[in-house]
Amino acid sequence: MxxxxxxxxxVDDESAIRRALRPPLVExxxxxxxxxxxxxxxxxxxxxxxxxxxxxxxxxGIGGIETLRRIRAFAPRLPILMLTVRDQEEDKVKALDLGxxxxxxxxxxxxxxxxxxxxAVRRVRAPIRAEDAPIEIGEIRLEPAKRIVTKRxxxxxLTRKEFDILHCLMSRAGRVVTYAKLLTAVWGxxxxxxxxxxxxxxxxxxxxxxxxxxxxxxxQTDVYVGYRFADAQTFMDETAAGAPEAAGPEAxxxxxx
Amino acid sequence: xxxxxxxxxxxxxxxxxxxxxxxxxLIVVPTALLCGFWQAxxxxxxAVVMHSYYTSRQPHFDALSNTATDPINSVTLLVFVLVAxxxxxxxxxVTGHARESESWGGQMHDLYExxxxxxxxxxxxxxxxxxxxxxxEIFALEAVAVFDADLHxxxxxxxxxxxxxxxxxxxxYFETTDDDPESGLGRRVVRLGTVPVGSLxxxxxxxxxxxxxxxxxxxxxxxxYRAFANESRIETERRTEQLRATVLDSLAHAYKTPLxxxxxxxxxxxxxxxxxxxxxxxxxLIDEQTGLLSxxxxxxxxxxxxxxxxxxxxxxxxGVGSLIEEVVASLRDRLASMKVAIDIEDDxxxxxxxxxxxxxxxxxxxxxxxxxxxxxxxxxxRVVHTNAEAIFSVHSYGPVIPMADRERIFNxxxxxxxxxxxxxGTGIGLSVARRVAQIHGGYxxxxxxxxxxxxxxxxxxxxxxxRSSI
Numbered sequence: 001m002x003x004x005x006x007x008x009x010x011v012d013d014e015s016a017i018r019r020a021l022r023p024p025l026v027e028x029x030x031x032x033x034x035x036x037x038x039x040x041x042x043x044x045x046x047x048x049x050x051x052x053x054x055x056x057x058x059x060x061g062i063g064g065i066e067t068l069r070r071i072r073a074f075a076p077r078l079p080i081l082m083l084t085v086r087d088q089e090e091d092k093v094k095a096l097d098l099g100x101x102x103x104x105x106x107x108x109x110x111x112x113x114x115x116x117x118x119x120a121v122r123r124v125r126a127p128i129r130a131e132d133a134p135i136e137i138g139e140i141r142l143e144p145a146k147r148i149v150t151k152r153x154x155x156x157x158l159t160r161k162e163f164d165i166l167h168c169l170m171s172r173a174g175r176v177v178t179y180a181k182l183l184t185a186v187w188g189x190x191x192x193x194x195x196x197x198x199x200x201x202x203x204x205x206x207x208x209x210x211x212x213x214x215x216x217x218x219x220q221t222d223v224y225v226g227y228r229f230a231d232a233q234t235f236m237d238e239t240a241a242g243a244p245e246a247a248g249p250e251a252x253x254x255x256x257x
Numbered sequence: 258x259x260x261x262x263x264x265x266x267x268x269x270x271x272x273x274x275x276x277x278x279x280x281x282x283l284i285v286v287p288t289a290l291l292c293g294f295w296q297a298x299x300x301x302x303x304a305v306v307m308h309s310y311y312t313s314r315q316p317h318f319d320a321l322s323n324t325a326t327d328p329i330n331s332v333t334l335l336v337f338v339l340v341a342x343x344x345x346x347x348x349x350x351v352t353g354h355a356r357e358s359e360s361w362g363g364q365m366h367d368l369y370e371x372x373x374x375x376x377x378x379x380x381x382x383x384x385x386x387x388x389x390x391x392x393x394e395i396f397a398l399e400a401v402a403v404f405d406a407d408l409h410x411x412x413x414x415x416x417x418x419x420x421x422x423x424x425x426x427x428x429x430y431f432e433t434t435d436d437d438p439e440s441g442l443g444r445r446v447v448r449l450g451t452v453p454v455g456s457l458x459x460x461x462x463x464x465x466x467x468x469x470x471x472x473x474x475x476x477x478x479x480x481x482y483r484a485f486a487n488e489s490r491i492e493t494e495r496r497t498e499q500l501r502a503t504v505l506d507s508l509a510h511a512y513k514t515p516l517x518x519x520x521x522x523x524x525x526x527x528x529x530x531x532x533x534x535x536x537x538x539x540x541x542l543i544d545e546q547t548g549l550l551s552x553x554x555x556x557x558x559x560x561x562x563x564x565x566x567x568x569x570x571x572x573x574x575x576g577v578g579s580l581i582e583e584v585v586a587s588l589r590d591r592l593a594s595m596k597v598a599i600d601i602e603d604d605x606x607x608x609x610x611x612x613x614x615x616x617x618x619x620x621x622x623x624x625x626x627x628x629x630x631x632x633x634x635x636x637x638x639r640v641v642h643t644n645a646e647a648i649f650s651v652h653s654y655g656p657v658i659p660m661a662d663r664e665r666i667f668n669x670x671x672x673x674x675x676x677x678x679x680x681x682g683t684g685i686g687l688s689v690a691r692r693v694a695q696i697h698g699g700y701x702x703x704x705x706x707x708x709x710x711x712x713x714x715x716x717x718x719x720x721x722x723x724r725s726s727i
Contacts, residue, residue, distance in 0.1 A: 016518035024525030085513055089613075107517040107551050109524035109544065196607065199579045214586050221583070224613055 006121055007031040007049065011041040011067065012056040012083060021054075024110050030117075038067030045071060045078075051121050052079040054113075055100075057091045065094055072099040079120035083108070089224035096178050096225065103176070119174045119231050135170045138235040140209055140218060142170050151209055161186060162205050165198075166229075169219065174231030176222045202227060277308060278337045285341040289348035297345030304341075305334050364467050371395050371471065375478045380485040384478050385412035392471055398461030399441070403475060404429050406455045407483070421458055428456035436465050445472035447479065454479050503561075512554045520547045556686070559617065563692045570696060575612045577640050577647065578604040584619040585638070591627045596635040606640070608647045608719040610697050615717070618693040619649060621686040622713045626653035629711075646699070647719035652712040658705040667691040667701060690715065 008030050010018050018034050025032050033048065035041040038061055041053070053071065057064035068080060082095045082103040092103050101120045104113050129135075132145040141150045147163055149156045158166065164186045169177055177185075180192040187194070202221075206213040220228045281304040289297035312330075374391050378384060385405045393401040393414035400415035404425035411422045427433065428444045432453060436443045440460070445468050447455035457472045523543040526532065532540060578601055585597065608615075619638075626636045630653035637652040658666065667687050687701075690713075694701045699717040 014514045014518070016514060017521060020518040020521035020525060024528045027529040106513060107520035107547060110521050110528050111524055113521075114528065196574050196576055196579075199576060203579060203582070214582065215589060
């Protein structure tokens with residue numbers, strides 16, 4: 001593919017992490033700029049154009065979350081991936097709610113990171129899809145206008161709420177939708193805390209759309225954060241490679257519900 | 258002397274009898290007040306005799322008409338004697354009461370002083386020696402012995418002609434409480450409530466009530482000492498634990514950055530390609546081991562936080578079915594080669610708990626079962642409900658856990674000798690499981706038997722409730 005090089009700003013106060021990321025990313029055709037503080041990142045973003053930002057949550061100074069908020073003020077569509085640690089689920093949710101596109105959990109593999117960056121950039125570069133346009137990911141097809149869902153061409157009977165959940169997730173495929181966001185979108189703001197109720201619906205939904213609900217391919221869980229519908233590109237890659245690959249989050253590190 | 262003087266004066270001055278009697282009374286009353294009843298009686302009778310003697314020696318004395326036969330003088334003298342006796346009696350009584358009150362006041366003062374000093378006592382040291390010295394000093398006793406049954410020591414102060422050890426112990430063992438006025442010994446069992454905790458033997462001038470009060474104050478001091486020692490021990494343990502947790506927390510955080518850099522670098526090498534098969538394998542090994550180290554670090558971090566109570570509990574209504582499903586799904590790689598059976602009594606049952614923490618607990622149990630179960634046997638995950646609890650259990654067939662280890666394996670860093678050589682482990686996981694259960698007000702236990710297999714249980718308080726709808 002003859003795509004222009006992706007320009008990434010890596011923002012992390014740990015030079016070891018920046019040093020470890022630079023060689024493989026450069027080797028794979030990315031253009032890299034570095035910043036060790038949020039304040040420095042903001043200056044660079046105002047001075048140059050980037051396709052994506054890797055932003056550490058824990059940094060001295062204004063920190064990752066505040067940096068994210070300030071970036072979003074002038075660059076609402078710039079893909080931003082947060083670098084987080086495993087025991088900081090609240091930060092992940094906060095970052096996603098503030099407009100982060102995705103997050104990767106330290107220690108991450110470079111492969112996972114690159115896949116996430118590419119997916120985020122691809123979503124931004126993709127033409128804007130019409131609200132009612134059908135969505136097709138893997139073998140699942142959802143037609144919002146007709147409220148129809150099919151799997152391998154066969155209709156899947158969903159309740160109204162199940163359809164709404166699926167629609168919400170598929171229209172944001174590849175991205176994590178936090179529990180609160182999903183609950184608000186489907187049931188309204190008053191139900192944003194009812195995560196257990198949502199889990200019940202997702203279990204039912206998985207039974208209808210997944211071949212193996214205990215090992216879901218499409219409807220994945222980002223533990224303690226939310227749900228993510230597999231990215232369409234994953235299935236295209238699989239078809240092209242002819243071999244299955246872990247969809248979305250790195251297999252073995254993210255648990256499914 | 259005074260009586261003779263008054264009688265002589267009365268004789269020479271030829272005072273009338275009432276005047277002389279009033280003067281006699283002035284002598285009798287102070288005598289009663291200062292010396293006592295019988296002394297006043299003697300003085301009164303002396304006055305009557307002296308007065309009669311001088312009256313009989315008067316020149317115009319007519320024994321028959323003026324004294325013995327004069328009824329007025331006789332009645333006056335009789336009244337004087339009666340008044341003197343009554344006043345003497347009353348005075349003596351008042352004096353006695355005053356002395357008694359003074360004595361009680363002194364004892365009260367001593368008891369107050371003893372209470373004050375025991376409250377100020379240094380509880381870092383054994384209380385027995387200090388108490389014996391204080392009782393001896395404050396109550397000015399000849400000898401004191403205090404027996405502390407808990408420490409099984411007798412402490413003495415003052416001079417004992419015989420060793421009081423046996424005597425003090427006997428008072429405790431035979432529960433003897435008495436006062437012997439002859440020997441001046443007072444014996445008391447020191448009790449906390451009804452429980453004997455020691456004894457007190459004193460020799461000297463004290464009252465029974467004072468001895469009782471001293472024994473009670475000694476009991477209270479023993480109790481304070483035990484409570485203080487216990488509190489100090491708990492506080493020391495807590496501080497040690499907090500320090501250890503802080504160190505663990507710092508270490509775990511410090512490890513995260515290098516681990517991230519190592520993993521990013523090793524996986525980056527793989528992504529860059531150009532590696533020979535051998536190089537690729539080595540890179541994969543680095544990646545795999547970094548993953549293990551990372552997992553261990555995360556676990557250490559969580560343990561440290563659980564121990565110092567830093568983990569915020571996010572309790573919510575969690576469906577038992579989805580909880581088990583989630584934990585099994587998260588361990589699907591590990592369980593791939595195992596037979597797993599899930600037995601949930603009621604799929605719709607909900608438990609009010611922190612989902613994340615409960616996942617940790619169950620993950621630990623299942624992970625343990627994976628490590629130690631015999632290949633080809635089934636791991637059974639079961640949830641049953643009683644009226645007040647949800648009981649999660651993970652059953653597997655593996656080596657029997659010795660009875661002596663069944664409690665200790667839930668202690669941190671403890672590894673059963675049965676297991677230590679069979680599988681990798683840190684001895685942290687089960688302590689996390691116990692802590693999680695405790696945080697929820699529940700508890701854990703294990704049963705292990707060659708025939709029945711090994712089952713790890715966790716009981717979490719859960720009043721029977723079904724899922725509600727929104």
